[in-house]
Each structure stands twice: as C-alpha cells, then as structure tokens.
Amino acid sequence: MGRKSVQEEKRVRIMEALNQCLQEKSFDQTSIKDIARAAQVNHGLLHYYFKSKEDILINYIDFVIDHYKSMFAVLLAEKENKGLDEKQLLEWFFQAMGERITLNRRLSKVFIEIWEIAAYNPVVREKVRRAYREWMATVAGYLQRVVPDPAAARRIGTAVVAFLEGMSLFSILLDAQELELSEVLTGFQRRILQML
Amino acid sequence: MGRKSVQEEKRVRIMEALNQCLQEKSFDQTSIKDIARAAQVNHGLLHYYFKSKEDILINYIDFVIDHYKSMFAVLLAEKENKGLDEKQLLEWFFQAMGERITLNRRLSKVFIEIWEIAAYNPVVREKVRRAYREWMATVAGYLQRVVPDPAAARRIGTAVVAFLEGMSLFSILLDAQELELSEVLTGFQRRILQML
Amino acid sequence: MGRKSVQEEKRVRIMEALNQCLQEKSFDQTSIKDIARAAQVNHGLLHYYFKSKEDILINYIDFVIDHYKSMFAVLLAEKENKGLDEKQLLEWFFQAMGERITLNRRLSKVFIEIWEIAAYNPVVREKVRRAYREWMATVAGYLQRVVPDPAAARRIGTAVVAFLEGMSLFSILLDAQELELSEVLTGFQRRILQML
Amino acid sequence: MGRKSVQEEKRVRIMEALNQCLQEKSFDQTSIKDIARAAQVNHGLLHYYFKSKEDILINYIDFVIDHYKSMFAVLLAEKENKGLDEKQLLEWFFQAMGERITLNRRLSKVFIEIWEIAAYNPVVREKVRRAYREWMATVAGYLQRVVPDPAAARRIGTAVVAFLEGMSLFSILLDAQELELSEVLTGFQRRILQML
DNA sequence: CATGAATGAGTTTTCATTCAT
DNA sequence: GATGAATGAAAACTCATTCAT
Numbered sequence: 001m002g003r004k005s006v007q008e009e010k011r012v013r014i015m016e017a018l019n020q021c022l023q024e025k026s027f028d029q030t031s032i033k034d035i036a037r038a039a040q041v042n043h044g045l046l047h048y049y050f051k052s053k054e055d056i057l058i059n060y061i062d063f064v065i066d067h068y069k070s071m072f073a074v075l076l077a078e079k080e081n082k083g084l085d086e087k088q089l090l091e092w093f094f095q096a097m098g099e100r101i102t103l104n105r106r107l108s109k110v111f112i113e114i115w116e117i118a119a120y121n122p123v124v125r126e127k128v129r130r131a132y133r134e135w136m137a138t139v140a141g142y143l144q145r146v147v148p149d150p151a152a153a154r155r156i157g158t159a160v161v162a163f164l165e166g167m168s169l170f171s172i173l174l175d176a177q178e179l180e181l182s183e184v185l186t187g188f189q190r191r192i193l194q195m196l
Numbered sequence: 197m198g199r200k201s202v203q204e205e206k207r208v209r210i211m212e213a214l215n216q217c218l219q220e221k222s223f224d225q226t227s228i229k230d231i232a233r234a235a236q237v238n239h240g241l242l243h244y245y246f247k248s249k250e251d252i253l254i255n256y257i258d259f260v261i262d263h264y265k266s267m268f269a270v271l272l273a274e275k276e277n278k279g280l281d282e283k284q285l286l287e288w289f290f291q292a293m294g295e296r297i298t299l300n301r302r303l304s305k306v307f308i309e310i311w312e313i314a315a316y317n318p319v320v321r322e323k324v325r326r327a328y329r330e331w332m333a334t335v336a337g338y339l340q341r342v343v344p345d346p347a348a349a350r351r352i353g354t355a356v357v358a359f360l361e362g363m364s365l366f367s368i369l370l371d372a373q374e375l376e377l378s379e380v381l382t383g384f385q386r387r388i389l390q391m392l
Numbered sequence: 393m394g395r396k397s398v399q400e401e402k403r404v405r406i407m408e409a410l411n412q413c414l415q416e417k418s419f420d421q422t423s424i425k426d427i428a429r430a431a432q433v434n435h436g437l438l439h440y441y442f443k444s445k446e447d448i449l450i451n452y453i454d455f456v457i458d459h460y461k462s463m464f465a466v467l468l469a470e471k472e473n474k475g476l477d478e479k480q481l482l483e484w485f486f487q488a489m490g491e492r493i494t495l496n497r498r499l500s501k502v503f504i505e506i507w508e509i510a511a512y513n514p515v516v517r518e519k520v521r522r523a524y525r526e527w528m529a530t531v532a533g534y535l536q537r538v539v540p541d542p543a544a545a546r547r548i549g550t551a552v553v554a555f556l557e558g559m560s561l562f563s564i565l566l567d568a569q570e571l572e573l574s575e576v577l578t579g580f581q582r583r584i585l586q587m588l
Numbered sequence: 589m590g591r592k593s594v595q596e597e598k599r600v601r602i603m604e605a606l607n608q609c610l611q612e613k614s615f616d617q618t619s620i621k622d623i624a625r626a627a628q629v630n631h632g633l634l635h636y637y638f639k640s641k642e643d644i645l646i647n648y649i650d651f652v653i654d655h656y657k658s659m660f661a662v663l664l665a666e667k668e669n670k671g672l673d674e675k676q677l678l679e680w681f682f683q684a685m686g687e688r689i690t691l692n693r694r695l696s697k698v699f700i701e702i703w704e705i706a707a708y709n710p711v712v713r714e715k716v717r718r719a720y721r722e723w724m725a726t727v728a729g730y731l732q733r734v735v736p737d738p739a740a741a742r743r744i745g746t747a748v749v750a751f752l753e754g755m756s757l758f759s760i761l762l763d764a765q766e767l768e769l770s771e772v773l774t775g776f777q778r779r780i781l782q783m784l
Numbered sequence: 785c786a787t788g789a790a791t792g793a794g795t796t797t798t799c800a801t802t803c804a805t
Numbered sequence: 806g807a808t809g810a811a812t813g814a815a816a817a818c819t820c821a822t823t824c825a826t
Contacts, residue, residue, distance in 0.1 A: 007785095026316050028224035032821060042787055044823085053821065109315055116312035119305055119368050120222050129370055136375075152383075158366070158375055159384040165365055166358030173314050174325055179332075179354050187348075188355040195387055202810085227795060238812050243797065245810095399806095418708050420616035424800060434808055436802085445800065501707055508704035511697055511760050512614050521762055528767075544775075550767050551776040554754030555747065561757075562750055564707050566717055571746050579740075580747040587779055594789085619816065630791050635818060637789095791823075798816075805808085 011049050014039045015063040018056065022113050023106060027057060057117065061124050064110060065131045071101060072135070086145045087193060093142055094189040098164060103181060108168040136161050146196045156192075163188065207245050210235045211259040214252065218306050223253060223313060253313070257320050260306055261327045267297060268331070282341045283389060289338055290385040294360060299377060304364040332357050342392045352388075359384065403441050406431045407455040410448065414502050419449060419509060449509065453516050456502060457523045460493070464527070467492060478537045479585060485534055486581040490556060495573060500560040528553050538588045548584075555580065599637055602627045603651040606644065610698050615645060615705060645705070649712050652698055653719045659689060660723070674733045675781060681730055682777040686752060691769060696756040724749050734784045744780075751776065 017039030021030045032053055036043035050056045075096050084092060101107060118125040140150075140157035147153040171181055213235030217226045228249055232239035246252045271292050280288060297303060314321040336346075336353035343349040367377055409431030413422045424445055428435035442448045467488050476484060493499060510517040532542075532549035539545040563573055605627030609618045620641055624631035638644045663684050672680060689695060706713040728738075728745035735741040759769055 024316075026224065026312065028222065029316075031819080042785095043821095044787060044789095045785080047822065048785075112311050112315045115308050115365055115369060116222060119308045120220075120225075125369060132366075132370055155376060155380045155383055158377075158380045159359065159363075162362030162366055162380070163355065163359040164362070166360070166362035169311060169361055169365075170328075170354070170358055173311060173321060174328055180351060181354075184351045184354045184358070187351055191391055195391055206810090228797085229795085239796095240798085240812060240814095241810075243799095249796065416708075418616065418704065420614065421708075423798080435800095436808060437806080439801065440806070504704050504707045507700050507757055507761060508614060511700045512612075512617075517761060524758075524762055547768060547772045547775055550758070550769075550772045551751065551755075554758055554772070555751040556754065557757055558750030558752070558754035561703055561753055562720075562746070565703060565713060566720055572743060573746075576743045576746045576750070579743055583783055587783060598789090620818085621816085631817095632791060632793095632819085633789075641817065787824105787826085789823105789825090791821105793820095793822105795819075796817090799814095800812105801814105802810105802812075803808105804810090 007049070010039075010041065010045075011059070012063075014041065014046060014049060014056070015060055017041075018060050019064070019110065022110050026113060027117060032056075057121075058123060058127075061114060061117075061127050064114065065127065068101070068107065069131070069134075072097075072138075075100060076138075090142055090146060090196075091189065091193055094160070094193070095186070098167070098185040098189065099182075102164045102168045102185065103171050103176075105171055108172050111165075111168060112172055132161070143196070156196075160192065203245070206235075206237065206241075207255070208259075210237070210242060210245060210252070211256055214256050215260070215302075215306065218309050219302060222309060228252075253317075254319060254323075257310065257313075257323050260310065261323065264297070264303065265327070265330075268293075268334075271296060272334075283392075286338055286342060286392075287385065287389055290356070290389070291382065294363070294381040294385065295378070298360045298364045298381065299367050299372075301367055304368050307361075307364060308368055328357070339392070352392075356388065399441070402431075402433065402437075403451070404455075406433065406438060406441060406448070407452055409433075410452050411456070411502065414505050415498060418505060424448075449513075450515060450519075453506065453509075453519050456506065457519065460499065461523070461526075463493060464489075464530075468530075482534055482538065482588075483581065483585055486552070486585070487578070490559070490577040490581065491574075494556045494560045494577065495563050495568075497563055500564050503557075503560060504564055524553070535588070548588075552584065595637070598627075598629065598633075599647070600651075602629070602634060602637060602644070603648055606648050607652070607694075607698065610701050611694060614701060620644075645709075646711060646715075649702065649705075649715050652702065653715065656689070656695065656719070657722075660685075660726075663688060664726075678730055678734065678784075679777065679781055682748070682781070683774065686755070686773040686777065687770070690752045690756045690773065691759050691764070693759055696760050699753075699756060700760055720749070731784075744784075748780065 014035060017035050017037075018027075018030070020038050021034050024030075025034070032046050033043045035056070036046055039046075046056065050059060075093075078096075079089060079092065114124070114128060118128040136154070136157050139160055140154045143153040143156050143160075144150060147156060167181060167185055170176070170179060174181075176182075210231065213231050214223075214226070216234050217230050220226075221230070228242050229239045231252070232242055235242075242252065246255060271289075274292075275285060275288065310320070310324060314324040332350070332353050335356055336350045339349040339352055339356075340346060343352060363377060363381055366372070366375060370377075372378075406427060409427050409429075410419075410422070412430050413426050416422075417426070424438050425435045427448070428438055431438075438448065442451060467485075470488075471481060471484065506516070506520060510520040528546070528549050531552055532546045535545040535548050535552075536542060539548060559573060559577060562568070562571060566573075568574075602623060605623050605625075606615075606618070608626050609622050612618075613622070620634050621631045623644070624634055627634075634644065638647060663681075666684075667677060667680065702712070702716060706716040724742070724745050727748055728742045731741040731745055731748075732738060735744060755769060755773060758764070758767060762769075764770075
C-alpha cells in the first residue's frame with residue numbers, strides 16, 4: 001500500500017466525485033472544477049491523474065460498469081444459500097434485479113447519462129455494448145434453465161433487459177408513484193415466468 | 197399565407213436543422229452556429245427567431261413530440277380500413293408501433309438525447325412526461341379491449357411502453373443485427389398477446 | 393404642412409422617445425429598438441431619419457439644448473411684468489432657475505448623461521460648451537447690474553452656474569430630502585445676493 | 589506578503605488599467621479586452637479575478653473612492669504643522685481641496701463617468717452616496733468652527749461641495765483657461781469665508 | 785505531488801445596420 | 806415611406822489545459 005494505492009485512492013475519489021456531480025448536471029455541463037471541488041482535490045491535479053476531461057469520462061465509464069457488475073455479483077452470490085427451485089430462483093432473480101438495479105434512482109440517472117454519451121461517442125459505446133452483452137448473456141443463461149432453446153432464451157433475455165432499461169428510464173423521467181412502477185415490475189415478471 | 201408562414205417556415209427549417217445536428221452531436225456540443233449552418237441561415241437569425249439556445253431547445257422538444265404524435269396518428273388512422281378483429285388489431289398495432297417508431301434509428305437517437313436532457317431539465321421533463329402519459333393512455337385504451345380491468349390494462353401498457361423504449365435504446369447502442377431486435381420485438385409481442 | 397412637417401414631427405417623436413429612454417438607461421445601453429419602441433415607430437425607420445445611432449445622439453443633444461434654452465427663455469419672459477427692482481429681479485431669477493431647471497429631476501438625469509457623453513465625444517462636447525457659454529453670458533449679464541466689473545461678473549456667473557450644476561447632480565445622486573436641497577439653494581442665493 | 593499580495597497586486601493593476609481606460613472611453617465602451625490590454629494581462633484573467641464586468645465596476649468604484657479618500661486624508665494630515673488660526677485653516681483647506689481634487693482633470697473625468705453610472709445603477713449610487721455623505725460631513729465639521737449652527741454648517745457644506753463638483757465638471761467640459769477656473773475657485777472661496 | 789495563476793480557443797448573445805419587398 | 810428579415814462584427818463569459826513555483 002505505498003504510492004500506488006494512494007494514487008488509486010485519489011483516482012477513485014475523483015470517480016466518485018463525478019458520480020455525485022452527475023446527479024445534478026450532465027457531463028458536458030459539469031466542469032473539471034466542479035469535479036475537483038466534489039472530490040476535494042485541486043483541479044490541476046485532475047490533469048495529473050487523467051490526461052483530459054475525455055479521459056476522465058472513459059475511466060468513469062469503466063468505473064460505473066465495474067460497480068454495477070459488482071452489484072450484480074453480490075446479487076448472484078446471495079441466491080446460493082436459499083434452497084430455491086429453478087422457477088423460484090428465476091423469480092427471485094428478476095425481482096432482485098428490478099428492485100435493486102432498475103429502480104435504483106441514482107444508478108438510473110447515471111445510466112441515462114451514459115446512454116446519451118454512448119450514443120455519440122464510439123469508445124464509450126463499445127464499452128457499454130460489451131457490458132450489455134455480458135448482462136444479457138447472464139440473463140439468457142438463467143432463462144435457459146426453463147427455456148431449452150438457446151436462441152429463444154437469448155431473445156427473451158434481450159426483451160427482459162430492454163424492459164428493465166425502459167423501467168429504469170421511467171423511474172427518472174416519470175412519476176414512479178403514479179405509474180406504480182414497482183407493481184408493473186412485479187406483475188410483468190410474474191407473467192413472463194408463467195409463460196415460460 | 198403571407199408573412200406568418202414565412203416565419204413559420206424558417207422556424208421549422210431551424211428545428212429540422214437541429215434534428216439533423218442531433219444525429220451527429222449532443223445538444224450541448226451542438227453550437228448555435230452548427231444549427232445555423234445546417235439550416236443554411238445566418239447564426240444571428242437564430243436569435244431573431246428564438247430568444248436563446250434554451251428557447252430553441254424547448255421549441256424543439258415540442259416539435260419532436262408533435263412529429264412523433266403525428267406519426268402515431270397516421271399509424272392509428274390506417275387501421276380503420278383493415279377489417280381486423282380485436283386481437284388482430286392489437287397485434288397489428290404493436291407490430292406497427294415497434295417497427296415504425298421504436299426501431300426508427302433517427303427517432304431513437306433523438307429520443308435518447310431528449311431523455312438525457314429531461315433527466316436534468318425540469319421544463320423538458322414536464323413536456324416529456326406529458327407525452328408519455330398520453331402515449332401510455334392510448335396503449336392502455338387498446339389493451340382494454342382484451343383486458344377488462346382498467347388498472348391491469350394500464351400496468352400492462354406501461355410495461356409494453358417500457359419494453360419498446362428499451363428496444364429503442366438498444367437499436368442505437370447495440371448491434372441490432374446481432375441481437376435480432378426485430379425478432380425480439382415480434383416474439384415479445386406475440387407472447388404478450390397470447391397471454392391476454 | 394406637407395411632407396416636410398410630417399417628417400419633422402416624426403423626428404421630434406424619436407427625440408422625445410430617446411429622452412424618455414434616458415430616464416431608464418444610458419445611451420449606450422439604450423438600443424435603437426428601444427428608442428423605436430418608445431417612439432412607436434419601426435426600428436428600420438430610425439435609419440431613414442438618421443444616418444446612424446451616433447447621428448441620433450448628435451441631433452438629440454441639439455434637441456435637449458433647444459428645449460432647455462426655451463425653458464430659459466420662458467423664464468426670462470416672465471420677469472418683465474413683475475415690476476421688480478434690480479436686486480429683486482436677480483433674486484427672483486436665481487430662485488426660478490434653481491427650482492425649475494436645477495431641481496427638475498428629468499432634466500438633471502438627462503444632463504448627467506450628456507455630461508458623460510460630452511466628456512468622451514468632442515462633437516458633443518463642443519455643443520455643450522457653446523450652450524454653457526451662452527448660459528453663463530446671460531447670467532453674467534444679469535449680475536452686471538449689481539457687479540460693475542465685467543470680469544468679476546463673469547467669474548461670479550461661472551461660480552453660480554457651477555453651483556447650480558452641482559445641485560442638479562445631487563438632486564439625482566443623493567437624497568434630496570435629507571440634504572434639504574431646496575433650502576440649500578435658497579440660502580445660498582440669498583447669501584450671494586447679500587454679498588453683492 | 590506571499591500569495592495574497594500577488595493577487596492583490598494584480599487586482600490593483602487591473603483597477604489602474606481601468607482607470608487609465610476611462611480617460612479615453614466610457615465604461616460601457618471599454619471592453620474587457622481593452623482593460624486587459626492596458627493591464628498587460630490576459631483577458632481571461634480578468635474573469636479569474638472578477639466574476640463579471642459588473643463586478644469589475646463595483647470594485648473599481650470602491651477603489652476610486654478609497655483613492656480619493658486617501659488623497660483627502662493626506663491633505664488633512666498636512667494642515668497640522670502649519671500653525672494656522674481657524675479662519676486661515678479653513679481658507680487653506682478650501683484652497684487645497686479645490687486645487688488638488690476639484691481641478692485634478694484625471695480624477696474629474698473619472699468622477700463624471702461615475703456620476704453617470706450612479707445615475708442608472710443603484711448599487712453604485714449607494715456607494716457614491718455614502719462617499720458624498722462622508723465628505724460633506726467632514727466639510728461641515730470644518731465649517732462649524734466658524735458657523736456655530738450645525739444645520740447651517742451642513743447646508744453651507746452641501747453648497748460648497750456642490751460648487752466644487754460643478755467646477756470639477758467644468759474643468760473637463762469647458763475651457764478651463766478661458767473660464768479662469770482657478771480664479772473662480774479662489775475668488776468664490778474668499779467670498780464665502782468673508783461672509784462667515 | 786500540489787497549487788492556482790495564466791492562456792486562448794470557443795460559445796452565446798446583442799445589436800447597429802442594410803435591404804428586399 | 807414602412808416593414809421586418811437578414812447580416813456580421815464585437816462583446817462578455819466559460820473552461821479545458823498548461824505550467825511555474
């Protein structure tokens with residue numbers, strides 16, 4: 001834990017600062033000084049740790065995807081000790097994914113921002129693409145326990161993830177209460193499972 | 197059609213220019229001069245027609261929502277002369293909505309941008325919110341033909357729209373070919389209809 | 393009263409509009425459109441009647457000086473039918489000048505603006521200079537009735553006018569009530585007259 | 589005298605640069621780049637030290653008033669070691685004030701500009717008001733040595749200051765030589781003192 | 785490593801002026 | 806004579822980036 005980790009600790013602090021800033025303003029509207037202020041770090045230092053604002057962004061994308069993957073991993077780890085059958089497992093998995101990730105407002109806000117950035121920035125898009133591919137493969141893997149056809153499982157997985165992302169979007173843009181987003185999530189998953 | 201329509205014609209040209217610009221760059225990264233260039237008008241003129249860049253944005257949001265509503269209206273108008281029964285009508289409606297709107301890449305790109313803007317800008321958010329409320333009400337209305345419970349119809353409608361928005365997002369961020377988005381759309385809708 | 397006077401009438405309207413605008417904003421901060429709006433005239437027309445904003449200004453200076461001279465003339469005309477002796481006449485004259493011109497807030501505001509413009513613009517300065525020279529000559533003329541030495545009368549005249557302009561300034565910048573400007577004016581003039 | 593004074597030194601340089609610019613052009617017509625050029629600093633730096641052009645102005649007003657007060661203080665400090673009686677002191681005081689401040693052309697030019705700004709800008713007006721109040725109180729204080737009635741002393745003080753400001757104005761707008769401003773100043777003060 | 789002063793390119797905005805109708 | 810759309814120069818301001826200390 002010498003120099004290296006001090007540096008690393010500071011880089012993480014900067015990433016978390018940006019994460020916080022993105023709750024308020026878009027990346028474009030967030031200045032380097034805003035991030036520095038949130039990180040309680042001199043703004044000149046940001047150029048020591050990262051070579052440009054674009055570089056901060058690129059690193060941030062990895063940071064967010066990693067965080068999100070680890071949330072996912074935590075979720076998957078839990079299932080082990082529950083003694084659930086196939087269907088129950090799937091049900092629990094969907095439920096947990098929806099509630100902890102999809103309806104997590106901080107995460108959703110960041111993701112809307114990342115989608116937009118990815119829509120215009122090919123480097124970011126590639127990173128996002130890879131993350132979704134992984135996520136979808138995992139979901140498809142789970143589905144295959146009850147949907148034997150791999151192609152069908154893949155498609156259903158895609159549809160499920162699309163639905164979840166749509167719900168994530170709505171949790172930010174629309175009135176979650178009025179739309180009963182929680183109930184929609186639950187109901188939708190129940191139906192999907194019945195169908196399988 | 198004298199003065200008024202000259203002004204209106206130019207305002208529309210500016211809106212279309214912005215629409216075109218948003219295929220390349222985000223709104224923040226699109227300068228007033230970029231829009232002016234695309235509209236082939238002097239940049240000073242944009243301030244003659246709109247009082248600020250923010251004002252251009254607000255008007256553009258309305259412009260997009262109107263366009264999108266009229267696409268929707270066209271779609272609804274077509275169904276009349278088809279002599280379809282309830283279920284067939286619903287099936288055709290979902291299919292058309294998915295293919296013409298959800299998988300329309302130009303429209304999707306613009307919508308991802310609008311989502312992001314709405315996430316940070318309350319005025320835009322309110323406009324977007326109203327548009328989604330309307331859209332969901334329409335979809336729920338159609339569903340009620342086969343789902344008698346209004347609350348259930350509303351929830352299923354929300355889910356369907358969430359799914360479509362997720363697919364719209366994927367059409368831009370991911371590899372549509374690889375994911376077989378068209379097939380996912382079709383398959384998903386078939387299943388939903390079977391279920392009802 | 394053919395074309396000519398219609399033009400003249402409109403030019404006057406523009407001058408009065410500027411006069412009104414200067415109650416709110418400095419000349420630099422008053423746009424051509426502001427003036428046009430106040431004159432209820434199309435802004436393009438201002439360039440028909442005057443060749444530039446600078447030209448409007450130059451004409452306005454003349455307009456104000458003329459107005460002010462005519463106020464002065466009215467004041468002088470009144471004295472005739474009063475049957476006052478030399479000293480009384482002078483007293484009445486000072487009193488009237490102070491109250492009707494110096495403490496006229498609209499006029500004072502315009503004059504502060506004109507002073508500033510004259511400080512930087514030689515053309516305007518020359519016009520202002522001539523007006524003051526005339527005014528001072530008139531005042532000196534009156535004083536000569538009780539101060540036989542012409543040079544002394546001239547100097548006292550200069551001092552009196554300086555004092556009046558200072559009071560005019562204070563009527564805008566300071567609290568007229570608190571400073572008892574009216575009383576200062578009266579008292580000062582009484583003392584000057586006693587001294588002569 | 590480390591960091592702090594480097595900043596302060598540069599801020600002062602900017603203030604002096606503006607002071608110099610105002611000898612040529614009005615504040616409105618002086619651009620930030622003009623000031624930067626005069627201060628021999630990068631124009632972006634002006635926005636580092638001051639948050640807007642308005643902020644530069646506000647600070648400048650304080651800067652000028654402070655300078656002017658310190659000139660005044662120097663003047664007052666001198667009188668001590670002169671062994672003058674009351675009347676002589678007053679005479680010397682008026683003389684010095686008139687010659688060093690009122691007829692100081694650089695200062696007068698700046699003051700005409702400040703008057704105009706104050707006429708339209710309430711924040712500046714308040715600062716100017718306070719400065720005049722102070723100045724008048726000092727003058728009234730001196731007068732009270734020979735004019736026992738405080739109210740009378742105050743009024744005469746106001747009149748004296750009004751006269752001085754009028755002379756200051758004339759020193760810029762009119763021909764000082766032709767008007768014999770120096771003589772007017774001296775003569776006027778002599779008379780005032782005789783009267784008391 | 786850390787600081788914050790300095791740079792300069794780029795952006796929005798204003799506005800006098802022109803000119804076709 | 807009007808009108809108002811169009812132009813383009815110039816302004817204030819922002820900010821990523823650099824760099825001396």
